[in-house]
Amino acid sequence: MKKMIVIINFIFFLLSSNLQGQSTQDTKKEYPEVDTIVNAFLKQANLPGLSIAVNRNGKIIYAQGFGYADVISKVKMSPLTQLRTASVAKVITATALGKLLSEEKLNLDAPVKKYIPYINDKYANLTTRQLAGHTSGMQHRPKGTSYKRKQFSTIKETIELMNAPLLFAPDTDYEYSTHAFNILAGVIEGASGKRYTEYLNESIFKPLKMYYTAPENIKQLTDKDAKLYYVKEDKLREDKLTNASYKIPGAGFRSTPIDLAKMMNAYTTGFLSQKAIDELFKSHQLKNGKKTNVGIAWRSSIDIFGHPVIEHAGKWRGARTVIVYYPEEKLSVSLMINADCPVYIEETAHILAQFFRDDDKKLFKKHTYNHKIELTSGKGENRKVFKGKLSLEGLQGSLKVDTDNFLKSNPIYRLKKEHHYTLVTRHGLLFLELSDSSDFNGQLFIYGSRNKINPKHNTPALSFVPIN
Missing domain, CATH: 2.40.128 (Lipocalin)
Known part of the structure; x- marks a missing residue:
């Protein structure tokens, strides 16, 4: 069944975007410096493969794969290879929350019990804003490991995995939580009246032409999916394929850098209302007045060149990922590696973004x-x-x-x-x-x-x- 879906999606992809094919073909001609630097990085870091896509003003202007999706079989990495998103999944979920905000179907500051009638009383009065901004006090993930071996089929099942007390009173501290995004998926279901995956497919993936993004199911992977690796003591090793169904909304999608770059069209083309975008990007503030520089999942920062940037990275078994977005220029860079590796990936994306800015390269003294x-x-x-x-x-x-x-x-x-x-x-x-x-x-x-x-x-x- 999944193979048929992949074939259909591929046909849709070819029909929907001539530009993607063109940008891939013209990469060597237009951005040779990027190719040279990325190939050097791949070799220096001993990575299996890496894939990049760049969106500027709503158009994919660069998409290229480097290295291998499967090292043993010598399957080359492509910008259409599906890789684990890791925690970049959180901004996929955040984009869905933004759509509900734009449709005026969601109140970020309402208790989640408004949307999830079955929610544990311990978490009933937490808000979407607190959960998405990591100030709810929710623990990162449930204790134990047995649940990681189970294939979950509903969001309700994954929400009910957590029964631990809050680590602190809401809005008094910051603690990163992936499980919080299971609850946010429940909020999406309650606010939309649809299953989480159904709402994403109908309201996010199809309209934005994200044909290669879906929850990972390790029993249904195809040759379009990258193998998983990790780097330890500078040596590359193949990683064990592990189940992600217990944390799909926060870390469990498969996607491509092209799809992630397309997602950013939601923020530049009017797909989301400006009011919703402002809420998604606005830093949360603790009760003591301290700003966290985290909004609805998205992190706000300043890069080394002084540019304001909105971003989120991910790191999990077989994956190191990031998407960075420069709102002033409507420029985004998505980068995905099929290896868990100690890479400063936000900074790497900031460096690469320099080559895609509108300003022309000047002639310097050599x-x-x-x-x-x-x-x-x-x-x-x-x-x-x-x-x-x-x-x-x-x-x-x-x-x-x-x-x-x-x-x-x-x-x-x-x-x-x-x-x-x-x-x-x-x-x-x-x-x-x-x-x-x-x-x-x-x-x-x-x-x-x-x-x-x-x-x-x-x-x-x-x-x-x-x-x-």
Whole structure:
């Protein structure tokens, strides 16, 4: 049955979007720097495969797969390969909540018992806003492991897995919870009058042409689904296929980067009302006045280039994923890896987004530099000093450090602005800034998500100066 659905979806896909095929074919011609950098990252991090799609102003302008969906069988990764979303599923659920808001069928601040009559009394007075913003006090997941081996068929079953007390009074703290999204799926069912998956199919996936997104069922996978891997001690290993049905709304979908990029059309084309979008993106505020930089699942941040960004990442067995959205430019980048790996994936997506901005790449002076350097990380008692070598030849180069950690030897590539480079490491694409002096002093930044200020205003992870 699933094979027939995949075939039908593929036909719909071909009929609905000539642009997708074109953007895939023209990738090498239009964005060669991206291909070069991603291939370097894939090799540096020893990853099986990676897939990317970019949406700008409602159009897929880039979609490309790299490496393998199945390493043993040498099945190449494609932008149509279905991968685990991991926690990016949460913003799929959030988009459905946004649709209900737009239809005026949902009150974010009403107790969830309004929508879920069978809800446990412990959770009856929690609100959609608290659950979606991780301020409800709900635990991350139910205790035990036996439920992970069961294939659940209803949202009600998964909601009733949790019976633990709240960790804290609502809105007094922040604690990430995947199980909270099972309850949110129940809210969607109550507000819409339809099953969770039915509402998503009819009101989200079909209108947005997300033909390759569906709840994962490990008994119904096809050759369109990527194999799962993980990286341990820098070695790639195949992961065990595990059941996700206990957490579909929060981490259990299969999708493609193209579908995730298409989902962002909900935020740029009027599919969702502006009022609903504002609610989804608005940071929650605790009772003590502290803002969490998390709205309805979506996280607000500032990237290393000073751009406001809305985003969410995921990490689970066989998956590392992210979608980042720049509302000022209507630009989004979705990136999916078929391996659980320690990658700074938001920062990697921020770096890649630079190549798809409207501003044209300027002609820069091509530097030639080959010099020994001294690198410093940390302060006070935590300060560490290393020796290394920085080499530049034109638009690329390398950084080599006398250490056994991930900085030992990594390629460098120029970005679209003077002094801006990326260091390609096994932990992702990191931002490297070199001074405008002939000495090439430098700073390397690692900054994560939910930033309230430009990360460049923080202490760099590493700084270096030339030495004789």
